[in-house]
Amino acid sequence: MSWVTTCSVPAKEVTVSQYKVVHYINQFFGQIGGEEMADYPAEKRPGPIGPGLAFTQALGEDAAITATIVCGDSWFNENLELARQTVLDMVREEAPDLFIAGPAFNAGRYGVACGSIADAVQSELGIPAVTGMYVENPGADMFREKVYTIATGDNAAGMRRVVPAMASLGLKLVRGEDIGASVEEGYLPNGIRKNFFDQKRGSLRAIEMLLNKLKDKPFVTEYPMPVYDRVEAGPAIKDLSRATIAIVTSGGIVPKGNPDRIESSSATRYGSYHIAGVDDLTSDKYETAHGGYDPVYANQDADRVVPVDVLRQYEKEGKIGKLHDWFYSTVGNGTSVANSKRFAVEIAEKLLAQGVDAVIMTST
């Protein structure tokens, strides 16, 4: 069977206040052909084509598709560098406000192409982008954290439901509006947790989820467990008597008055405190800023969290070479993993530059 016509509708007259949209589709939706035309090189056409007509309707008065880029799935995936450059140039020419790719449903190469080009348009041209595909499309896992990806069913029968969701999210992005939680807007969870008010309270949702789980019915967890990266411990210090040991703590010990204003929870900073000549942390000079444990005992004697007294003793006895002149401190109460990683990288670099051999880390 051969495709008889290439059907395209002349572009709507774009008014000045309308947003310009470029739409990316494959050879099938571009009405070029089926699998046999998958090596069709990227081509730019004016106005909307195929599903672009549905988008035109969904976008309403606020936006119009000024150009459609039709590209064969094989051509894109087998000529990645060239394809990226070619399509980016086409998009650059159009200077749109929004880029829409797909939806690709469960077509794997199409999904990878959509995710990949949408990501490139966002990062290289700074233009917001939206795509759509089935959760099991390989493109979904690869790009859902980089590009908003509306969740679709596994075949094009879902087009009517998917297009308005993609259009609506696209318009929000262009207008700089607040993007809601994944279930509210319909996109695949992208690793950014967003709050929203659900229909039923948590206890009810828990019971419903449990009943489904007990009956071996499908259920969707509201928080997928992360997979941890485990860090290998470094080799043991062979001769402690020559080693410089530093103390790093998330127990929040700070000079009295908390001069660096480290927060009692969700810390955004850490401090470094000079202890050369200090044998003992006393309650008149040190306190804890940590809001997640009983502060009474730490305030009485900060050595309980940052053991300067014992380490100074060891230093004098020759058990360790030296207690490092600085200890590093932050508050580990609800402090985000991202911030913790950032502190760790900075502190580690400083300790290495300062010739520290080992660190005793204390937390609470």
Added chain:
Amino acid sequence: MKLELGYIDIRGIRFDDYMAIEDGILVVNPKELAEAVLADPLIKSARLEIANPGESIRITPVKDVIEPRVKVEGPGGIFPGMISKVDTVGSGKTHVLRGMAVVTVGRIVGFQEGIIDMTGPGAAYTPFSKLHNLVLVMEPVEGIAPHDYEKAARMAGLQLAVTIGELARNLEPDETEVFKTPRISESFDAILRGLPRVGYVMMLQSQGLLHDTYVYGVDAKRTLSTLIRPTELMDGAIVSGNCVSACDKNTTYHHLNNPVVRDLLKEHGKTLNFVGMIITNETVYLSDKVRSSDWTAEMAEYLPFDGAIISQEGFGNPDTDLIMNCTKLEKKGIKTVVITDEYAGQDGKSQSLADADELVDAVVSTGNANMPILLPPMERVIGMLDYIDKIAGGHDGSLRPDGSIEAELQVITGATNELGYNLLSAR
């Protein structure tokens, strides 16, 4: 055990020189109530204030929220082992002053007390903005030890709630509801046989000052995991002695109105067989964590449960207890759903829990507590604003010169409650 709750709906509160409930209006004598609080020599000053839904009022720092109730029939009294004498509660009849709460406020004991806004964007995040609140503002004596202050404030609040509750003793309830918790032997009745055997594991915060929970007056730190009949909670068998981040602290109000208990009792005999409830603690010692979670898992297998809902209280350190409880039950073939909030950072990109395991595959999220929120200034503050920058969720500069507050959702009392009390979630 069968308990009938009789609800007396409170539509407002007013001050006068006598005390009564008249047509849904609670009338109290603030001088008399304050004098009763001042009987404790550790409290220097006390006064009562009223906050109604919709008023431009900010209540802070909030220690606890308590619903006044009174036992009218059956053994024991409200808050056994704390205010009333020790006696097993949870059966007979109890009257509830629905639509109001006692809120205790005063200089903070530690770091993590909360804010209740009665109107504005903050009001949507706390259930307490919808209640008529009788606020007790206290000041402790100079030089008081934090432990003693916490206890004094706690007892004052619970006693006040009991005193107010007493006013409802002889009233005719506007509505009644009956709860029955069957014996274990009854859970094997033919009529329940086709239904899955479901249990509830409730984790109690028990980490130290400002982080304690009391069961019949016993500090939960010192308890072994045990069974409790769900209706015992409705008479105040469990009370809060803790103020971990205001957003996920279980106030005494939450304990009295535990939504998992209520929803499971509602479904009992219909979609599930609510076999029993286990309470277990969350301490800071590894050996306790191991012991408590082992004990919980053994009991769950013994009863047995086919499935269990596990709720935690707090975050960070107790995430380890949560994962232990969940994985140990799963390894015994008991299917679990966990209810927890998240600390995913202000941008929502951080790992939400401090611990994880692939066996924890069914989670209900009650929201990201790190979400930034801007609370506009209120016309009136009940309590004091000095501590906003220090309370968990606040930062240097949280309290702006115009009285508005830029902080995390953490600061709002009850916002991400992990019993699943609210509609808030995150995805």
